Amino acid sequence: MAKLRKGDTVQVIRGKDVGKTGTITHVISETGRVTVEGINVAKKHRKPRSQEDPGGIMDRDMPLDASNVMLVCKKCDRPVRVGFKMKDGEKIRVCSNCGKEL
Template sequence: MAKLRKGDEVEVLSGKDRTKRGTIMKVLPKENKVIVEGVNVAKKHQRQTQARVRGGIIDKDMPLPVASVALVCPKDGAVRVGYEYRTEGDRRSKVRICRTCGREL
């Protein structure tokens, strides 16, 4: 089970965007990376093509290593994540929890 999912709010722990927060747009499990909206933005020069009338500079969100972001708990901010098993009837499920306050994330 991946610790981070699309739509999660995370905080950046290292690099030029340290302490920045954003939402995960995409998880890249093979590379162990995530793409976070508005974080690790690279300016890309785009060449003019037939389809694109105007060339220019576009912003592109570049993937970040999973290890350099932390999930944000609404109460505690950037936290470490743990797992807990919940049993409901005869169904057992694994849930993500905040290691600081224990709430389900």
Template structure:
């Protein structure tokens, strides 16, 4: 896949299709287009050890989401509630929309 080419957007509902969290569903929090990674809510959690910033504060262990490769997630269609591939459809007025390749439902209208 080309660097930065993904049809996923923030707040999309996705399902993990490969890896340790296979089958889990979550919301996309962030997309790193340079590394081709997505950060999904409560999926692929890691523990990060944070050092104390000054003498009054103690060190701590923070649990946060790590990135998953875009190829390991699929979008869940809001209409048919299945994991599907998505395509781009151009409407008569020139606007582009994301559409479900399974049920042909419109997922979101994009900017011109």
């Protein structure tokens, strides 16, 4: 999955969080999934383990399919399709709308 990287700003285009934007915290290339900060949050109930660890409810970002998010171009200020071009022998990502390097 060359399109998305950790630290990218993406917008959700499908599912319960549609329209929300966030930053990618993990890319799971084996399954083509990503986790995005504050997106697809599941409440996890944790049992108390000790006095220092009282457990409780924690928010956890669950992975979602990479096809459910689109990269946000900062110049266009909206989700865009990613294009590629070669530069100095390297494949780089560009905004298919304005051509800016992403």
